[in-house]
Amino acid sequence: MINWDSIDTVFLDMDGTLLDLQFDNYFWLQHLPRRFAEIHQRDEAEALAHVHERIGQVHGTLNWYCVDYWSEQLQVDVAALKREIQHMIAIRPHVEEFLRRLHQSPRKVLLVTNAHRKGLDIKLACTGIGRWFDGIVVSHDLRVPKEDPQFWHCLHARHPFQSGSTLLIDDNETVLQSAQDYGIGHLMTLLQPDSSLQKRIDTHFPGIHHFDEIMPEA
Structure with a gap:
């Protein structure tokens, strides 16, 4: 699916x-509303x-991702609430081997995320x-979020890259479309970002289930 000889930069x-989206979906859809209701003594259904x-x-703005x-806005310590369930943070299968092989290759490998640094620090520590x-x-x-085309111009200014030989792997198809519009040449998505949900079958971009399907050479 990927000709690794044509890739010199990888954005992940x-x-x-790289991480199972189940943690984030559970946090935003269940844990945060429930704890918000408890902290502010509100009806749980109303709080939800x-x-x-x-x-x-x-949705889709920088504030959407901002701890x-x-x-x-909610008058709660979101970072602290994330730490309450940090045991749910999970690396997707084959990710560590995939990252190890990329790290040992001559390619430049960057983590490119919309995650706020407070949430990012928790996940990196875990x-x-x-x-x-x-x-x-x-x-x-x-x-600016990755969904905005201006993001890729800002990224290029900080970390220059050749668009045609760059690979972006992202589960967000709006982000992938933004990257495609900028000119990034190789784009791939995940078919099951949240392991607790059904696999997606209607992705616009080529997709994989696990990283062993595109493992670079050792």
Whole structure:
């Protein structure tokens, strides 16, 4: 599926790509609304509707991913609530071998994520995957999410790359479309970002189930 000889730069998303998206879906859809209800002594169903409505209002924006924004908006310590269930953070199958092989190759490998640094730090501490990257790019540092075409211009300014020989793997197809519009030449998605949900069958971009399907040479 990938001609590795034609790839010199690899951009990898984190949530739903390297890590199981089940943690994030459970946190935002269940744990956060429930704890919000407990902290503010509100009806749980009402709290669930309130939190989901607020999340929907900023979907796809930088605030949608921002721990500080949600801590302020909901008057809860979102980072602390994430740590309450950090045992659920899980690396997807074959990811560590995939990262190890990329790290040992001459390719530049960057973690490129919309995750806020407070959430990112928790996940890196739990998984240890940070050691495999040549750099970590956080959209909050660039002040624009990956869904925005301007993100890729900002990324190129900080970490120059040749678009035609760059591979991006991301579970978010809006992000992949943004990258394609910029000109990134190799794009791939995940068919089952959340292991607790059904595999996707209607992805616009080529997809894999696990990373052993595209393992680079040892």
